[in-house]
Amino acid sequence: MNTTTRADAQTGAQADRFKATFGAAPHGVWAAPGRVNLIGEHTDYNEGFVLPFAIDKRARTAVRLRSDSTIRLLSTFGDQGLAEADAAALTPGPVKGWVKYPLGVVWALQQHGVEVPGFDLLLDSDVPLGAGLSSSHAIECAVITALNELTGAGLSVEEMVRLTQHAENAFVGAPTGIMDQSASLRGARGHAVFLDCRDQAVELVPFEAQEAGLVLLVIDTKVSHSHADGGYASRRASCELGAQVLGVKALRDVAVADLDEASGLLDELTFRRVRHIVTENDRVRQAVDTLRAQGPAHIGSLLDASHASMRDDFEISCPELDLAVDTARAHGAIGARMTGGGFGGSAIALTPVAQEQQVRDAVVHAFAEAGLTRPDIFTVTPAAGAERIS
Incomplete structure (x- = not known):
């Protein structure tokens, strides 16, 4: 079964289950992909540069509007059953599980002045949870794409990003x-x-790994992470402190050449946090220039340098991620780094097709030798963004 046929079958099965659960067919099915970040970690909230791509794993939401304010939510995975909420009474708070993502989108739309009625929603997703591939944002983007269309809100893509x-x-x-x-x-x-x-300016940069004889392997370490925990927040606080001391709006405004002066103004920890952001922004721009001029086979050293910076300066790696990266490099990958917010999740390894199996086997063996949970290893390719699929 090819990819298109499989996707059509998944969508049809989801629509059938929706009807069986809620008693009527959905008004449509919308999908949004997870993402892998090639390079540019923690630079986004510093108003810097990033180079991600949408992956061929997606969250799919079947949605039907209701005539009242009741929201009913069900997923095809996990053990959280049917959840209900009142669209007219949403407030930020201790909402548990995946339902906080669609409910958060409804609340944000309401804050923007969009009237959102009740609806029924069935979620299906093959974006791995907790793997640093943005499974939560895939849900949010599928939901906001669906509600933007169903409510006639007419939001631009830039507005949907901010919401x-x-x-x-x-x-x-x-x-x-x-x-x-x-x-x-x-x-x-x-x-x-x-x-x-x-400013949300976007340029699409060709990344055709297969044409260059390469695959991008994702190594899911199975170490789950949470962006709502203190590690992520403390890194952001360090960046804000660094910008304040250096007298800039954001660390985006600090150049590599400014780091010598910055080292004399900042405490040692804050300086290392700042140095990661400044050098990572520079690596993103180098990666874009290299991809355009020479192609993906020439960005390996930038991926390696990015991981070292996240490991040593930003301190967001973990032993499992380091083991995945080091093993992949030692057995044929031309470059590897952790991807995502850190403290667990996944690494990526840009690998020649001829070495793919060798890298896979070596990583699995290394994790077994270390007594760690077997990692999931799979390839990803750049895919289309959020869209209506049925």
Whole structure:
């Protein structure tokens, strides 16, 4: 069964289950992809540069509007049963489980002045949870794409990016930037999304790994993470402190050449946090230039340097991520790094096709030798962004 046929079968099965659960057919099914970030970690909330792409794994939401304010939510995974909420009484608070993401989107839309009635929703997703591939933003982007159409809100993609960020920050309680939803909403097949997080300017950069004889492997370490925990928030606080001391609006405005002076103004920890952001922004721009001029086979050293910076300066890696990266490099990957917010999740390894199996086997063996849970390893390719699929 090819990819298109499989996707059609999944969509049809989801619509059938929706009807069986809620008693009527959905008004449609909308999908939004997860994302992999090639390079540019934690630069987004510093108004910097990132280079993610939408992946060929998606969250799919079947939705039907209701005539009252009741919201009913069900997913095809996990053990959380049918959840209900009142669209007219949503407030940020201790909402548990995946339902906080669609409810956060409804709340953010209401804050923007969009009237959202009740609705029934069935979620299906093959974006791995907790793997650093933005499964939560895939849900949010699928939901806002559906509700934008169904309510006739007429929101631009830039507005949907900001509203899903507002949902994450103010409703979910995760201090994230705009990278994940930008990739999910603005992705394109065969391209990475070069995003300026200050003004949302986007350029699509060709990333055709297969044409260069490469695959991008994702190594899900199975170490779950949460962006709402203290590690992410403390890194953001360090960046804000650094910008304040250096007298700039955001660390985006600090150049590599400014780091010598910054080292004398900042405490040692804050300086290392700042140095990661400043050098990472520079690596993103180098990666874009290299992809355009030479192609993906020449960005390996930038991926390696990015991981070292996240491990040593930003301190968001973990032993499992380091093991995945080091093993992949030692067995044929031309470059590897952790991807996502850190403290767990996934690594990526840009690998020649001829070495793919060797890298896979070596990583699995290394994890077994270390007594760790077997990682999931799979390939991803740049895919289309959020869209209606039925």
